Amino acid sequence: xxxxxxxxxxxxLEEKGVGLVFDPFLTGNPQAAAKPEDLKVGYVLVSHAxxxxxxxxxxxxxxxxxVIVSTAEVAGLCSKQGAKTAAMHIxxxxxxxxxxxxxxxxxxxxxxxxxxxxxxxxxxxxxxVYFAGDTGLFGDMELIGRLEPLDLALLPIGGNYTxxxxxxxxxxxxxxxxxxxxxxxxxxxxIKADPEEFKRKVLARQKVDVRxxxxxxxxxx
Numbered sequence: 001x002x003x004x005x006x007x008x009x010x011x012x013l014e015e016k017g018v019g020l021v022f023d024p025f026l027t028g029n030p031q032a033a034a035k036p037e038d039l040k041v042g043y044v045l046v047s048h049a050x051x052x053x054x055x056x057x058x059x060x061x062x063x064x065x066x067v068i069v070s071t072a073e074v075a076g077l078c079s080k081q082g083a084k085t086a087a088m089h090i091x092x093x094x095x096x097x098x099x100x101x102x103x104x105x106x107x108x109x110x111x112x113x114x115x116x117x118x119x120x121x122x123x124x125x126x127x128x129v130y131f132a133g134d135t136g137l138f139g140d141m142e143l144i145g146r147l148e149p150l151d152l153a154l155l156p157i158g159g160n161y162t163x164x165x166x167x168x169x170x171x172x173x174x175x176x177x178x179x180x181x182x183x184x185x186x187x188x189x190x191i192k193a194d195p196e197e198f199k200r201k202v203l204a205r206q207k208v209d210v211r212x213x214x215x216x217x218x219x220x221x
Contacts, residue, residue: 001127003152007031007215008052008187009133011154012039015125018098022120022131022154023047025055031187033216036060043096045120046070047133049077049111058083069101073115090118099123104144106135108162121148127221130175132156134184137167141174150177152221156184157198158191165193169201172208179209179221
């Protein structure tokens, strides 16, 4: 499985000719390492409808015929704009060609009336990837790690709108992933954070593969 950090909270998963992107905020993203037209994906997963997460999801989906997977409210918003969608909700788990998607809770605003922010656990050709989206720390992260033993967790560390470094370190303890990549930091001054500090604090408490990616950088699992 190839994982590419596209900047802010956008990640691309690729394996066996299938592409999946999380929260593709590219246009207007000062960290963006790709343009919407550069992506070749069949699936677009959107954690919530704030502009820095919904981003270019509809454009990508309409351009390529990709399916947007999100909560019912966000999927409905995208469907009205002409995108193909698969509406799910918190607690739901469904099969897809690459494996499964489980939608889990996230504590954050939804960006759409009546909705909820969410995270995802994606089984992508046998690897379990947890994408936290925008969230504060919450105790049920322990259950997420128990329900779906995690190969990789993608966690925000920037604070202000989400977990900061110290809370994200505790999240790693509860989730127990084999590897973790920090995200959602340094896009703007208000979410300035040092990923090396996060790495040091994680490794001081447990043995986890902490990988820090710069926008545009890829890593294999």
